[in-house]
Amino acid sequence: MTAPKPVSRPDKASLWQQLKLFRHDILSSQPARLYRAWMAEFRTPFFRSYLCNDPALVTRILVERPDDFPKSNRIGEGLRPLLGNSVFVTNGAVWKRQRRIIDPAFEGGRLRDTFPAMVAAGQGAVARLSPGVTEVEEDMSHVAADVIFRTLFSLPIEHEVASAVFHEFRAYQRSQPLLNLAAFLPLPSWVPRFHRRSTKRSAAVIRGLIARLCEMRAAEIRAGTAPDDLATKIMTTPDPVTGDRFTTEEMIDQVAIFFLAGHETSASALSWALYLLALYPNLQDRVAAEAATLDETPDFASLARLKFTRDVFRETLRLYPPVPMMVRQNTCPEEMRDRKIAPGAQMVLSPWHLHRHERIWPQPDAFDPDRWQREENRACMRDAYMPFSAGPRVCTGAGFAMVEGPLLLAMLIKTWRFERVAGPDPVPVAHLTVRAKDGIWLSLSRR
Secondary structure, three states: OOOOOOOEEEEOOOOOHHHHHHHOOOOOEEHHHHHHOOOEEEEOOOOEEEEOOOOOHHHHHHOOOOHHHOOOOHHHOHHHHOOOOOOOOOOOHOOOOOOOOHHHHOOOOHHHHHHHHHHHHHHHHHHOOOOOOEEEEOOOOOOOOHHHHHHHHHOOOOOOOHHHHHHHHHHHHHOOOOOOOOHHHOOOOOOOOOOHHHHHHHHHHHHHHHHHHHHHHHHHHHHOOOOOOOOHHHOOOOOOOOOOOOHHHHHHHHHHHHHHHHHHHHHHHHHHHHHHHOOOOHHHHHHHHHHOOOOOOHHHHHHHOOHHHHHHHHHHHHHHOOOOOOEEEEEEEEEOOOEEOOOOOEEEEHHHHHOOOOOOOOOOOEEOOOHOOOHHHHHHHHHHHOOOHHHHHHOOEEEEEEHHHHHHHHHHHEEEEEEEOOOOOEEEOOOOOOOEEOOOOOEEEEE
């Protein structure tokens, strides 16, 4: 059985049809030929876009010359009400300063420090589940949010403010498409950005709640009573170049992206992983066998025993990369695969297509965790796998995610068996991340 993917649109569609499809769902608006193409050009009256599936072009843009290909402001238009001027949307000197302050909080040694909080969140998730049919995206959003609040602010999801952020974010997540209309039009800065009223309201509520958390933590830091967690680390780390620290407003922007990236992406990946394991009970049993070796409260060293579980998580990220596309803008004239590209073009890098590319991966739509241990796939893994982006802008939390994902998956599978529910397969769509159109419904029973 292969992993479900959206029904691709016909190879030809009018501009108006494309705009409607993009607005509805960016994944189902893609033509089938893009899973075979090395490069594709899209023209609009206002700009040109180029999808780059050639690994050499991806390396040029993300790794070799990232300063010549900054993040496109078009992709940030839809996210700015929530993210403000966070590290996810900035470029140049501003972005470099932000990363100099943020990166030390996610260095290897800190992962060991945050591990007990991940375990506590996993134990809470295992306890909350009950036998019967459940919508696992909601369950995984809950546990992923719990991990973020415990590791960032030392607060369980049950805390009043943490709980309010989580529930408000659920409304925001479903109202905000990955791209909004402003991404397609050449608008001056004073023109409204076509955000839904509900989206702006939810973003304002979330930022207000985050502000409360940041102000509380700033007071604890001044009093010398702050816990040694990620928020304290980030708020007390000076820029090694200028000596400046984040202001409260800057910290609100960064916490917003930590919550979005750390909670939304993890929830997406865990939900699809559970669905795929429900499709393949024999593979789920292999995960359960590894999970059975874990203590009731696992320690950091036990991660080394979750080799197959880690490969399941990797394979899920290949088939359902939480962030399906990223957009850069070229600042210099370029030549790519014999095409002359003028400055200002939108360079689309798509893990969604690259990870399922028919000319790169053997059986690209198959769920095959064992491929990660086969020599024939080494080149694919090196050249065509980027669930966390690549180069200097690789996701700061990539290491965090690769600890959290396999750990939570093992803890859930150790206690619960997940089985497919009769009916249509879930259809992946792009909201803020790759989610299922009508949720992922699975049947749970105790092992």
